Amino acid sequence: MKPRVALKYLGLTPFAIYVVIFLAIPTILAVGTGLFTADGSFTTENLLGLFAPTVLGTFLSSFWVSAVTAIVGAIIGALVCYAMLGTRTEGALRSIVDSASSVLAQFGGVMLAFAFIAAIGNQGLITVWLQDAFGVNIFENGVWLYQVPGLLPVYLYFQVPLMVITFMPALQGLKPQWAEANATLGGTQLSYWVRIAIPVLAPSFLGSLLLLFANAFSSYATAAALISQGAQIVPLQIRSALVSETVLGRENMAGALALGMVVVMVVVMWGYSALQTRTSRWQR
């Protein structure tokens, strides 16, 4: 190898070393430790532990929360995108909705938990108002905000904005000429949406849906701030496995849970990128 060429490759080493130490090694350790016991011998016990009823139950809750918030979030987000159709791209309305969406999509974690406790906590603004004005007690059957159902409204708060961000470019890609062609050929509003717009938008909608699912499935901070104890969803179960390795009577259980999460994430994100390549055809 010539010295100049070697020098060129040398330029890649800082990034390569950094990524190996802080991304590759932690990822391998995270998904790999589940296959070993604490003293280093191979075991499938932790993996089998994933199929214990309690662990399966938390995976099921995670799937359920992610699916519900992804579907509802995608529908509401798509409605907002639809409402924005026909507004000017550089207009004030568009830039307000864009900025608000990008802030709120990032607005997870502790601050979001505070916001919802202030709104619909025990003494929250809405809770008290509903009680005083209509005599409705939203917590009649127990305070669900600090349990799995409580995650639904809270997660929707960042799912809808994420949908707006990811789905808007696709709706933007609908060409006005298609609507005109449909009208010229005697099509109705129904035929435009059912035969043209929805088939074109379907891959993008499904892709965004998967992204929302992955987003909810992997989010930890909001749930941790809201639910201080227990292991109701997978990320929280990783927390309790990390905090006390012996909670489930098994060592390295956190690693097995991490592996389970990564498998789900890889499948979902693979589906997302497959749908994304189909989508980009219409956005040129």
Add this chain to the structure above:
Amino acid sequence: MTKQTVAQRIGAEPGRITRWVILVVVGLVFAIPIVSMIEFSLSSNNGHGYTLDHWTGLLSPESARTYRTLFQGIGNSFLLAAVTVAIVLVVLLPTMILVHIQFPRLRRVLEFICIIPITVPAIVLVVGLAPVYGIVVRVFGGSIWTLAFAYGITVLPYAYRAIQANLDAVPVITLSEAARSLGASWPVILWRVLLPNLRRGVLAAAFISVAVVLGEFTIASLLNRVNLQTALLQAGQSDPWVAVIFALLALAFAFVLLLIIGRLGSVSRNRSAQ
């Protein structure tokens, strides 16, 4: 009555009423939690009437002592944000430029690496980071800034996208070849030719990194470090008013940061369209 566009008449676009009903309803629902936080921060301790005490209390001399952990968390988060931005500028940016100019074949590889942190979320990464930090602490000591190594990975997808968008919009290869044929050395090309052209992308990458780091909770919490978010959660248990006030301030700060990013993006779009 305003004139309908063709698209509206044939139903491809919403009418005025539909549009505003959707936007106003969703907007109002989304305003509720923020308004509730503001209302809460103004409520008095006994729950009757409103007061500015909790806001003005922050300015009193003893607040620095009372909320020590919180201020420490804020300090730590800003330090972490600064070190993370430094990692993005020193490690990621030169690599992206180098790959763009010299290794076009590696572009897809680099993109793939930078997108991995989306598929391997923080809660998974932290499981493997715990043993890695056992070694990091032995090498660099246990000071808070070392956490920025992990945050550099967390912000990778965002920073990558911001810089790449700018790289794609600027004829980097042409510019660097022109500069080289005029006799400029690589450091000069990087500093005086490429960076001025990549300013928007680099700034956007820096701001989004700051926003992400200030909001980070997962890794700090599970590695037992103090940052803004973990301190907020802790403060929320002893003095919820102060915690909510700081959450509001942090939110406002993030809003300003992302507003600037939005402006950077839209201006560069305008320019490239001309």
